[in-house]
Amino acid sequence: MDFSRYGIRKEEFEAASSVLGREPNECELRILGVMWSEHCSYKSTKRLLRLFPNKGPKVVLGPGENAGIVDLGDGIGAAFKAESHNHPSAVAPYQGAATGVGGIIRDILALGARPVASMDGLFFGDPGHPRTAALSSGIVRGVGDYGNAVGVPTVGGKTVYDPAYNDNPLLNAFCLGFVKLDRIVSSQTARPGQAVILLGSKTGRDGIAGAAFASVELSDDSKESRPSIQIGDPFAEKMLIEACLELQEKELIVSMQDMGAAGITSSSSEIAAKSGVGMTLHFDRVPLREKDMEPWEIALSESQERMLLIAEHGKVDEIMSIAEKWELDCAVIGETFEGDGYSILFNGEEVASLPPSLICDGCPQIHWPSKLPVDLEKRRELELDDLPLPDDWNEALDALLTLPSLAPKQWIYDQYDSMVQVNTVKGPGHPVSVLRVKGRDSLVAMVFDADPWKCYLDPFRGGAETVARTARALAVAGAEPLGLTDCLNFPSPEVPEQYWVLEECVKGMAACCEAIGCPVVSGNVSLYNESPEGAILPTPVVGTVGIIPSFREYLPSGNWDEGDVLFMVGPCNTSLAGSRYLRSRNLPLSGRPLEFWGEAEKDFIQRALRTARSGAASSGRAIAGGGLAAALVKDSAESGKGAAVSLGIPTRKDVVLFGEGGARALYSVPMGKVPLFKVIWNGYPCIVLGRVGGSSLEVEDAFGFTVEELGKKWRIR
Secondary structure, eight states: OOGGGGTOOHHHHHHHHHHHTSOOOHHHHHHHHHHTSHHHHOTTTHHHHTTSOOOOTTEEEOBTBSSEEEEEETTEEEEEEEEEOHHHHHHSHHHHHHHHHHHHHHHHHTTTOEEEEEEEEEEEOOTTSTTHHHHHHHHHHHHHHHHHHHTOOEEEEEEEEOGGGSSSOEEEEEEEEEEEGGGOOOSSOOOTTOEEEEEESOBOSTTTTHHHHTTSOOOTTHHHHSOOOOOOOHHHHHHHHHHHHHHHHTTOOSEEEEOOTTHHHHHHHHHHHHHTOEEEEEGGGSOBSSTTOOHHHHHHOOOSSEEEEEEOGGGHHHHHHHHHHTTOEEEEEEEEESSSOEEEEETTEEEEEOOHHHHHHOSOOOOOOOOOOTTHHHHTOOOGGGSOOOSOHHHHHHHHHTSTTTSOOHHHHTTSOOOTTSOEEEOTTSSSEEEEOTTSSOEEEEEEEOOHHHHHHOHHHHHHHHHHHHHHHHHHHTOEEEEEEEEEEOSOTTSHHHHHHHHHHHHHHHHHHHHHTOOEEEEEEEOOOEETTEEOOOEEEEEEEEEESOGGGOOOSSOOOTTOEEEEESOSSOBOTTOHHHHHTTOOSOOOOOOOOHHHHHHHHHHHHHHHHTTOOSEEEEOOTTHHHHHHHHHHHHHTOOEEEOOOOSSOHHHHHHOBOSSOEEEEEOGGGHHHHHHHTTTSOEEEEEEEOSSEEEETTSOEEEHHHHHHHSOOO
16 A cells, blocks of 8 residues: 555554554545644654643643633733744745634634734745745735734734745744633533534635645645645634634633644544544535535645534524624534544445544654764854954944844835734834733733754754743843743754754753743644755744733833933853854854853843833843844834943953843943842843943944934834
8 A cells, every 4th residue: 555645654554553453444544644744743743842841820721722821810811822834835925824824813712812913933035046035925915914804913023034944934823812711712621412513614625635735845846746725714714703702702612623734624533532522523514615525625624714613502503693693604514422433424424433532642653863963063163263353343233234134124014914903012023022901901022033043053052042032032021921832843853863953952942941930831843844955944933922010010122211321231252153143244154052051041031020120221122133233223223312332341342242142131221220220130240331322323443323324224113
């Protein structure tokens, strides 16, 4: 038998046959081929994901549901998750990105939460590459058009350009919603004797086996080998959101699941497996928009804007009435029963019969061999003595600021409605996105970030740094980090050197989460991100959520006041390894990032929170990409004020100005608050840089620009 035809391995076929006591039929093989794909089963990463801490004092719901939930207080929770839609976005940029946004919104909706904000992680190839313009344009339009139409604001994100993404761009979508903690909907609460209901759009052939497609490398003939890409309808999604929330409010449903990857099969079998019930589905009752669909096509269609509901039979008529009100198709397609069976009937004939536990949890895990990359030490070679200081510091800074990954992304933000729902306090282009929680004093803050270059040079340190960067930014803004979600974007795990990098990245991320007490509450893994032209960089993307107790305890960036004293807290002797500065000078990706120091990260977070909440500063910004120089420029441009800065530090000036890594921040402190600020940071590296004032940003013996010039270089609304 040609097992590859169904997307399963010989060992998997034998495992399924052993459980069933027979060979699976064709429909069952197709179902297992998708449900046991890497995208759905996590068969290569389950053991690694167990390294992540997933419990904490504010964690209401951790991994295992459609999204995680953290407690915001007063009976309100924040439900959030990140999801990848990489392969579809590579072959159909607009629809791939749009349906990625729609899918993550439904993940949040499935918990009974109203989606209130989105963010995106965009990873594009070299701007000069012939494919980059079309791919990036289509992906950004897809994100913007869907989010704008469905009415969920896009409030922030991360955009990276690198040749490693020329043929394999990444689209990671994040969504957050608010839910009453006593009204959470679960996928684990179905009971025997209840109705299985399909709500939303009709089922077609779009996206069939999309999850399996997302679990293999992109090939040169991807247009021929790809499934029919899903087509999104944001207006139908808006109706679906309102209908589901009304059903929840009226307590008409007992369980709900999004139909994402693997469609009806995944949503129904997951509810059955998690709830411990059996399920019978009648596929001749499924509303279809195409003729002559075979049962396996109905089972695996990834048609968008659909939800699976479980309800008591006595409430079906009211559910139908609400569906009609919102102009949505609605049909009872099955029922639950006591046991571990999962049957699909079509025109009275049983076409598939599998235990839901086998479908969802029966895939044998794979322990791929792991091997240290042979060129790892060579990657880390960076001799500062061989790196001359810039002849012209103004030119060096200008090159840094125009680096595509660092430059302002106005062309992207202008396509997004970041203010719909009128909860947005701080939107795209800022280090932290901030939302109001209606009826409460507190604010919710979010960061979505990545640093693939450092993960390439040292995956453990790079993974830790990725998590740490999000927590630092939140803490400086006054937000206590409550939990995070991640998208682990990596190439094929079948290459031992690549699997080692994946392992080390996860270990580094887990180490940082443990050190700072920030659990992982949800996430996603996307492997096989490579093409014949090469593999992507290791790209873990982290979305961290925090809470600010009140508006007066929120410390914004870019808020210098005349006469403020500028402070830098944190180590001066950082690293140029994998820095934006090296790339701005067209130098190879090289060096070794700073060693992770968990105690310092925890100490920094506590002091940063005290700074914001005591009102000890007027402006704060965690130092990240581009180093201190970029932080100075951004704050000066956004504040519309200059400053005179003197470094006076016995370290190479390029390292001080452009080095990256370590727990550091730039603060602007009113003169009257300087004593308090110094008390808070006593015992932690803290130096005075200068004073705010004048119409120019001048760094002694380095660069100097007028505020007007900086405003043109760093445009932000």
